[in-house]
Structure formats: C-alpha cells, structure tokens
Amino acid sequence: MNVRQPALALTALIAALSLAACSSSSSGSARADAGGSGATVTVRIPDGGNSGVLALGRKDGSLAKALAKVHAKVAWTGTAGAFAPAAQELDANALDFAEGSITSAIAALAQTPGFKLFSAVDPDELGEGILVKKDSGINSVSDLVGKKVAVWHGGTSEYLLLKALQQNHIPADKVKRVYLQPNQVGPVFNSGQVDAWSTWATYSVPALANSGARFLTTGGQVGSDNYAVWAVRNGFATQHPEVVKALYAYLHDAGLKQQQNPAAYLNVKTSSGPEAVSPAQRAVELPIDKALGTAQPIGATQLAHFATVAQFFAAQKITKGVFDVKPYVIDIDTTTASAK
CATH class of the missing domain: 3.40.190.10 (Periplasmic binding protein-like II)
Structure with missing residues (x-):
C-alpha cells in the first residue's frame, strides 16, 4: 500500500490492536461456552446500536429465538464500525462475526486471512x-x-x-x-x-x-462493486456451521422485512440522545434503506464482482497482486436453517 500520514496510520493500528486485546480479555467465558459437547454456543457479535436488523433483533428477541434453535446465544461486544479493527478481532479470537465491505475484507484478507465470508448484500448505490x-x-x-x-x-x-x-x-x-x-x-x-x-x-x-x-x-454513479459482506472467524465456522447458517437465515429474513418497512428499523432503542436518528437524518436514510438488498449466499455473480474489486485494488497498488477471494467464501445451504 502507499503510505501516507504514517503517524495517523500507526495510531489507527494501535487503537485497533488495543481494542482486540480488550475484547480478548473479556471473551474467555464465550469461548468456554462454545467448548463442551451439547453446551450452548456463545456468539460474539458487535452491538448493532440503535438502528438496523441487529438492533431490532436484539430488542424484540427475534435474533435470540433464531439462534436458540441451534443452541446458541449472543454476547454483544463493542460497537459496529469500520471493518479493519473487527477483522483483527476475528483473527485474535476476540469476535465471531462482523459485517463490512468487500473492499475492506479484501484488504484485510490479503494481510491476515483469519475469517471467511458467508453472505453478501448488493452494493449501496445511494448511501456511499x-x-x-x-x-x-x-x-x-x-x-x-x-x-x-x-x-x-x-x-x-x-x-x-x-x-x-x-x-x-x-x-x-x-x-x-x-x-x-x-x-x-x-x-x-x-x-x-x-x-x-x-x-x-x-x-x-x-x-x-x-x-x-x-x-x-x-457509489451507483461510479459503478461500485462494493458489496457488504458478513464474515465469520475461521475456527467458529469450522466448529459451528449450523450457527453460521442460522445467523445467515436470520439476516436474510430480517433484511427483507427492513426493505418493506425501513422506518421500523430506525431508533430501535431510543429516539433521543446522541444515538438517535434525527428527523432530518430519517428523511435522508429511509430511501437508502428501502433501496438496499438483503443478505444472500455468495455465488458466481458475487464472486465475479469480488474478483473485479481485487483486480482494481491490485492495479491501484492497494494490495500486492490480485487477491483470490474464492477460497475464503463459505457456501451457505439455506435449506438446513431457518430464522422463522
């Protein structure tokens, strides 16, 4: 990568590593729960905040219900944000799932492939x-x-x-x-x-x-191929494929509901304070959320777009050479798990 403003880059890296270390120190019980045969699997996911499918799923219990069917429960860790620090937490066994962009995922996988991708959402043409x-x-x-x-x-x-x-x-x-x-x-x-x-x-x-x-x-005007993607820690994906499938099914079903009624997914916890979406923000966000797709399996179409991004990043010297995403993708069989 081209190195510009090294002090800022170093500060960001130190902050990300500190976050991973803090999360690691608090996640021992989560790993223990996932260990024994027949034990409840604790799933570490970044807090979805005040809006979106995770926020509503946490409030109304629908996510807990979906995961309970596969003997799993959620431990909310930190807050959702940029994918780069989340990728480091996945690699450090401090987090089990995270959402990001395929652009960030390629950059992270090219350095430390500690996770796999199991779902994708079409590029946001209006909000990016x-x-x-x-x-x-x-x-x-x-x-x-x-x-x-x-x-x-x-x-x-x-x-x-x-x-x-x-x-x-x-x-x-x-x-x-x-x-x-x-x-x-x-x-x-x-x-x-x-x-x-x-x-x-x-x-x-x-x-x-x-x-x-x-x-x-x-994003729409520049022809963006920047899919949103869901990532799962390698070890978790190997040990608990049924939980990965259950979470995928929940995300898919909840995303369809959000498309139909995006207003229900805003200000889930509170309509006041710094987390709240203001009326002005709501007017901007509702058309964006309504136009968004929902979580889908990663198939040939998505992989072709991922390859285009990888080639672009290599040409722009963001990565060293073209990174092949395909070995880091999970083929989700949606017929064996349901969030309903």
Missing part, C-alpha cells in the same frame, strides 16, 4: 459516495484535482475515490488522499481542512442531513 460542501464550488470529479479528500485506508472510501478518478481519467496522484479514521473526519470536513470526504452511509447520512453536505458522486 464522495461528499463536498454545498457551497464548495466543487461540481465535478475533475474539480478534485489539487484538492484534499479524506479517506479510510484500503476500504470503501478509498475505493470509491479511486473509482471516481478512474472513471474520469484522472491520475490518482492528482488528488491528495488524507488518511483518517472514519469517526475523525466529521470535524475535519466541517472545518474545511479537507475539501471532500469519501465515505459510506453511517457517516454520509448525518453529514447530508446536518452539515450542509451534498454528494459529488455516489
């Missing part, structure tokens, strides 16, 4: 993209030449920026990439220290609703 301020005067991707764009290294945001530049025949080195952790970018973007921000819906929705931002281009 490059943000600029409404009054920035930046009206086309070509206007980014000579500008600073905030990205997260080797994942969705860097991928979207590079795709947009390629689409417009702009050499990547004509735009300055500023590498920041995703939760650091908001204040930097709002203060004008960067000119644009390449990101995904978790961060684009509040920025669009509250910060006077607009999309310069979206």
Whole structure:
C-alpha cells in the first residue's frame, strides 16, 4: 500500500490492536461456552446500536429465538464500525462475526486471512459516495484535482475515490488522499481542512442531513462493486456451521422485512440522545434503506464482482497482486436453517 500520514496510520493500528486485546480479555467465558459437547454456543457479535436488523433483533428477541434453535446465544461486544479493527478481532479470537465491505475484507484478507465470508448484500448505490460542501464550488470529479479528500485506508472510501478518478481519467496522484479514521473526519470536513470526504452511509447520512453536505458522486454513479459482506472467524465456522447458517437465515429474513418497512428499523432503542436518528437524518436514510438488498449466499455473480474489486485494488497498488477471494467464501445451504 502507499503510505501516507504514517503517524495517523500507526495510531489507527494501535487503537485497533488495543481494542482486540480488550475484547480478548473479556471473551474467555464465550469461548468456554462454545467448548463442551451439547453446551450452548456463545456468539460474539458487535452491538448493532440503535438502528438496523441487529438492533431490532436484539430488542424484540427475534435474533435470540433464531439462534436458540441451534443452541446458541449472543454476547454483544463493542460497537459496529469500520471493518479493519473487527477483522483483527476475528483473527485474535476476540469476535465471531462482523459485517463490512468487500473492499475492506479484501484488504484485510490479503494481510491476515483469519475469517471467511458467508453472505453478501448488493452494493449501496445511494448511501456511499464522495461528499463536498454545498457551497464548495466543487461540481465535478475533475474539480478534485489539487484538492484534499479524506479517506479510510484500503476500504470503501478509498475505493470509491479511486473509482471516481478512474472513471474520469484522472491520475490518482492528482488528488491528495488524507488518511483518517472514519469517526475523525466529521470535524475535519466541517472545518474545511479537507475539501471532500469519501465515505459510506453511517457517516454520509448525518453529514447530508446536518452539515450542509451534498454528494459529488455516489457509489451507483461510479459503478461500485462494493458489496457488504458478513464474515465469520475461521475456527467458529469450522466448529459451528449450523450457527453460521442460522445467523445467515436470520439476516436474510430480517433484511427483507427492513426493505418493506425501513422506518421500523430506525431508533430501535431510543429516539433521543446522541444515538438517535434525527428527523432530518430519517428523511435522508429511509430511501437508502428501502433501496438496499438483503443478505444472500455468495455465488458466481458475487464472486465475479469480488474478483473485479481485487483486480482494481491490485492495479491501484492497494494490495500486492490480485487477491483470490474464492477460497475464503463459505457456501451457505439455506435449506438446513431457518430464522422463522
């Protein structure tokens, strides 16, 4: 990978490793539960927060009910966020499942293949993209030449920026990439220290609703192949395939319900406070959530798109050579498990 802003990259790595170490120290009972024959398997999943299928599944008990059928229960660990630290936790046996993007998964697998992928959701064409301020005067991707764009290294945001530049025949080195952790970018973007921000819906929705931002281009407009993917720790997948199937079935069924009634999956725990989705954010997010697909098995179509991403990352020198994702994919047999 190209190394820019090494101090920030080192800080992010130290933070991720510290998170993995903390999670490891608190997960001994989870591993013990999963050990003995006939014992209840404890499944460590990042907390889904206040919105989404995991949040509602936690509140109404539907996820617990689905997993109980295969003698499993959930232990919520930390919070869902960027996939890079979650991938390190999977590798360190501090986490069993996590969701991320295929771009982040390829970057992580190319370094430490400690997990496999078992499900994919079609790329988010509306909620991912490059943000600029409404009054920035930046009206086309070509206007980014000579500008600073905030990205997260080797994942969705860097991928979207590079795709947009390629689409417009702009050499990547004509735009300055500023590498920041995703939760650091908001204040930097709002203060004008960067000119644009390449990101995904978790961060684009509040920025669009509250910060006077607009999309310069979206994932759909750049032809993104950035599927969302679900990952499972290698050892867990080997020991408990029935739990992987049960979680997949829950995610698939819950995703279909979310498409039909996305409003029911917002502000699941609270409608006030810092976790809450504001009315302005809700107006932005509902069309995005309604357009999203649901969890599906990873088949030939998905693998072809994954290969395209891997080839792109190699060409852009994000990875060293083309990484073959196929050996790290689980073929889910959905007929043997159901979340109903």
